[in-house]
Amino acid sequence: MTIVLGPNQYGKAENRVVRVYRDSARHEIRDVNVSTSLRGEFADAHLVGDQSRVLPTDTQKNTVYAYAKEKGLGQIEDYALGLARHFVDDVEPVRGARIEIDEYAWDRIEVDGRPHDHSFVRRGQETRTTIVTLDGKDAAQRAWVVSGLKDLVVLKSTGSEFHGYLTDPYTTLRETTDRVMATSLVARWRYIGTDVDWDASYAGIRSLLLTRFAQVHSLALQQTLWEMGKAVLEQHDRVAEIRFSAPNKHHFVVDLAPFGLDNPNEVFHADDRPYGLIQTTVLRDDAPDAGLAWYTVPAFA
Numbered sequence: 232m233t234i235v236l237g238p239n240q241y242g243k244a245e246n247r248v249v250r251v252y253r254d255s256a257r258h259e260i261r262d263v264n265v266s267t268s269l270r271g272e273f274a275d276a277h278l279v280g281d282q283s284r285v286l287p288t289d290t291q292k293n294t295v296y297a298y299a300k301e302k303g304l305g306q307i308e309d310y311a312l313g314l315a316r317h318f319v320d321d322v323e324p325v326r327g328a329r330i331e332i333d334e335y336a337w338d339r340i341e342v343d344g345r346p347h348d349h350s351f352v353r354r355g356q357e358t359r360t361t362i363v364t365l366d367g368k369d370a371a372q373r374a375w376v377v378s379g380l381k382d383l384v385v386l387k388s389t390g391s392e393f394h395g396y397l398t399d400p401y402t403t404l405r406e407t408t409d410r411v412m413a414t415s416l417v418a419r420w421r422y423i424g425t426d427v428d429w430d431a432s433y434a435g436i437r438s439l440l441l442t443r444f445a446q447v448h449s450l451a452l453q454q455t456l457w458e459m460g461k462a463v464l465e466q467h468d469r470v471a472e473i474r475f476s477a478p479n480k481h482h483f484v485v486d487l488a489p490f491g492l493d494n495p496n497e498v499f500h501a502d503d504r505p506y507g508l509i510q511t512t513v514l515r516d517d518a519p520d521a522g523l524a525w526y527t528v529p530a531f532a
Contacts (some may be wrong), residue, residue, distance in 0.1 A: 236277055240329065240527075242268035243288040246295045250304040258349040261304045262335040265311075267291045268527075269318055270327035284324040291318070306429040307332045308376055311363035319365050319372065327366040329527065333381075334359040356382045359433060360419065364523045375524035378429065379419035379473075380437060384480070386413035389496075391449040409496055411482035412449055414509075416440070420463065420473040421524050427469050436463050436470070452477055452509050460513025472514030472521070479507035 244266040252259040269291070275281035295314065298304075302313050311330040318328040336354040339346035361378040394406035418440060422432075443459040460473045482499040 236274055240268040240270045243291040246292050248296060248299050250299045256348050260337050260351055262337060263307060264333040265295045266331040268329040269325050271325040286322050307334050307361045308378060308429040311361055312425060315363050315365035319368055330363045332361050356384060358382050362528060364526060366523055373522060374425055375522055376422045376425055377419050377524050378433060381417040383416040385416060385444050393451060411499060413480040413482060414477040415480060417476040418473060421471045421521060423469050423471050423519060436467060439463050439466060452479060453511060456511050457513060464513060464515060471518035472512055474512045477509045481506060
């Protein structure tokens with residue numbers, strides 16, 4: 232038997248960057264969490280402790296901040312592509328890079344009905360995401376962009392059913408034709424190429440996901456996810472596939488009969504665990520090969 236070193240990468244995780252644009256009295260703000268990972272000729276660092284070809288993770292951190300100033304931090308996909316290309320093209324031992332970015336949205340505070348120039352309020356829990364993977368140093372180097380969102384909490388108070396499922400001696404769940412359906416959605420979509428208006432695409436896809444969630448009379452969360460994904464692929468030809476991870480945020484009707492009260496689906500107990508977890512992929516049958524796009528993407532193995 233021979234023991235060998237397998238695939239490996241290293242980097243600086245969760246660099247929190249806030250970029251304020253002060254070009255005028257009306258400031259703009261971008262707030263991101265950036266993680267970098269590099270792949271390449273780093274075997275000696277593992278096997279004999281030789282760091283001579285290792286770019287320190289502290290240097291990667293510094294690059295993340297410097298690029299926010301030098302190159303600007305606009306659309307997170309462009310920012311991630313710029314970082315990845317720098318590490319692969321300019322650092323000799325590096326053969327591939329993976330840049331993951333979460334973006335936190337801020338809205339302007341309104342004062343007397345007018346948006347304030349330099350005061351903001353954090354918008355909810357939803358986080359915009361992108362993962363850019365770059366492979367190779369030559370002109371034909373491959374780039375994959377997987378963008379999306381997470382922690383998008385949605386709920387519909389009716390228009391959802393769940394019945395006709397398989398049962399066995401351990402089944403206690405009651406069938407229903409009217410239930411609350413809620414989830415904290417993670418959605419990631421893989422783009423075809425990099426010539427994309429990222430902001431417009433994100434806004435359009437997010438709007439479609441919410442619209443279909445609301446419109447579809449759901450017989451199962453799986454069906455709703457399928458309809459949401461299908462709508463995205465039908466209207467966005469630069470998206471090859473979309474993957475969902477959707478935990479059921481269960482709402483159980485409280486039995487108020489002991490108190491002499493009727494409860495026609497009005498009072499619920501919101502239970503956070505355990506929960507059903509639905510994960511699914513909707514894709515084009517002629518989509519280009521995913522390559523390294525999903526490599527190490529959590530929950531989408």
